[in-house]
Amino acid sequence: MKPLRKVLISIDWFVPGFKAGGPIQSCANLVAHLKGEFEFYIITRNTDYVSTEQYPGITANTWHQIEPGVQVYYFSADNLNFQNVKKVLRGVQADVIYINGIFSRFFSIYTLLIARSSKMKVIVAARGMFAPSAVNVKNDKKKLFFLVAKAVGLYNKVTFHASNLTEVEHIRAILGDKIQVSVASNLPKILNTNTPFPTIKKEQGxxxxxxxxxxxxxxxxxxxxxxxxxxxxxxxxxxxxxxxxxxxxxxxxxxxxxxxxxxxxxxxxxxxxxxxxxxxxxxxxxxxxxxxxxxxxxxxxxxxxxxxxxxxxxxxxxxxxxxxxxxxxxxxxxxxxxxxxxxxxxxxxxxxxxxxxxxxxxxxxxxxxxxxxxxxxxxxxxx
The missing domain is CATH 3.40.50.2000 (Glycogen Phosphorylase B;)
Structure with a gap:
């Protein structure tokens, strides 16, 4: 039987974290829907968003198989550097690397630089970061980053994942019309349709x-x-x-x-x-x-x-x-x-x-x- 393609996901925060909201949910849903069709390897932090407390019961800086075909590597803060990210990433020998977001030093920029020097297919999930509402927060730093990224061709030969056509427009408005973009709506959480929903009391007023x-x-x-x-x-x-x-x-x-x-x-x-x-x-x-x-x-x-x-x-x-x-x-x-x-x-x-x-x-x-x-x-x- 032909081996499954390996997909390495790079994201700052992942389950059991939850404070970062949408990006965690997007990746968790993606894995839940496509596990069994691909082998997933996720590299992430061992702490949640805006937290320094390590996840209980999880040993940092080693691979954890959380279910068949899904493994997660939780980096500790003191072990996060370019060489260690490179070592872990290269060790997987993935067919595809899926980078979440744009601005993370370790899980976006470093990962992209390492992946570009290999033969892996590179996908960058925009995660709404090109939207005007997002760019306008700390806009001087972000505009400088995009200026440098375009000048050095950081996203050449990279495919962006946009969740809708509006996001395609946002990406190309900043990086140019030649940038390659694929559109796929974010996957929903898999729900138990047999679970009855309680009826909440609703009084007028x-x-x-x-x-x-x-x-x-x-x-x-x-x-x-x-x-x-x-x-x-x-x-x-x-x-x-x-x-x-x-x-x-x-x-x-x-x-x-x-x-x-x-x-x-x-x-x-x-x-x-x-x-x-x-x-x-x-x-x-x-x-x-x-x-x-x-x-x-x-x-x-x-x-x-x-x-x-x-x-x-x-x-x-x-x-x-x-x-x-x-x-x-x-x-x-x-x-x-x-x-x-x-x-x-x-x-x-x-x-x-x-x-x-x-x-x-x-x-x-x-x-x-x-x-x-x-x-x-x-x-x-x-x-």
Whole structure:
């Protein structure tokens, strides 16, 4: 029997980590769908995002087979250098190397330089890093990096993985029209379709909103709080925020808004949420509220839809025209009054109306997850 092609995935954070959100989920889903068709080798850190605590029960700087055909090498911080990355990468003798992101010193730049000197096929997953909303954060450093990358031909003979056509435009707007790009939507989490979804109680005039994302300008946490603070609502609103705080000063501004909210609106900050607890947390709320500045996919959006939660998001994601599909709202950030109006409508829903909308949401998500063309497009990346 012909041996399986070896795919080496390079990523800063991987399971059991969860604080980095989407990139971890994207890679975990990719492996879950394609294991058995390829041999996967993942190199990563032995700590989670914004954490120095090592994963318990995992020995650093050695390969761990986490399931048949899937091995992970967890680097400790003191062992991360060019030579060690090169030694581990060359030892795999992979057919394809799949690099997540652009700016990581060890897991993007070093890995790319090492891979370019071999005969391996090199794929770089853009992960939304070329979007204007991402480039504009620390934009001077990023613009200098892209300028140098183009000048030295860093991405010559490299294939970029874009999750949608908009991301293709973002990549080529920065690196030029000659850059090679393949399009494959991010794969959804494999769900147990036999698991029954509990029905949450929904009273007219009461609404439980939830956000599961980093507390950051990119995810627009402050904007969400301002939508609640700047308008008058008739009823009780509870907004629960899950996610790590990366910028303490940004969170201080958010906290100041929270303290000024009227008595009928409460905000609860719960900190980081392990991905395995996300489904249960979602099912305790009515609506995902995430006015993000931009997502190349948005795993939490799909996971919320799969759990039956309508979503209230910006129009800066691939999830569009939601209102006409009766599954939520995708609204322009320049019009905060429209977010207020959507919350007012959702607040007024009675149990029967909410249940009807929730059923539409689950049906929409199930149809997306069942689309086999998405798996085929990702398979083609490595073939």
């Amino acid at each position: 009461k609404l439980k909103l939830v956000s599961v994302a980093r507390v950051s300008p990119e995810k627009n946490t402050k904007y969400a709080l301002e939508v609640l603070s700047n308008y008058v609502y008739e009823g009780q609103i509870e907004f629960t925020i899950f996610g790590p705080v990366y910028d303490a000063k940004y969170w201080e501004v958010c906290e100041a808004i929270i303290t000024s909210l009227p008595s009928n609106i409460s905000v609860i900050y719960e900190g980081s949420l392990d991905s395995k607890h996300v489904p249960a947390a979602l099912q305790e709320h009515h609506v995902l509220f995430l006015p993000t500045r931009g997502e190349n996919f948005g795993h939490i959006i799909l996971e919320s839809l799969s759990a039956g939660l309508p979503v209230l998001i910006s129009d800066k994601t691939p999830w569009l025209d939601l209102q006409e599909k009766h599954v939520g709202y995708d609204l322009p950030l320049a019009e905060p009054t429209r977010f207020k109006e959507a919350i007012t409508v959702l607040l007024a829903l009675k149990q029967e109306e909410y249940d009807e909308m929730s059923a539409s949401v689950r049906s929409f998500a199930a149809h997306y997850v069942a689309d086999t063309s998405i798996v085929a497009a990702n398979r083609a990346l490595f073939s």
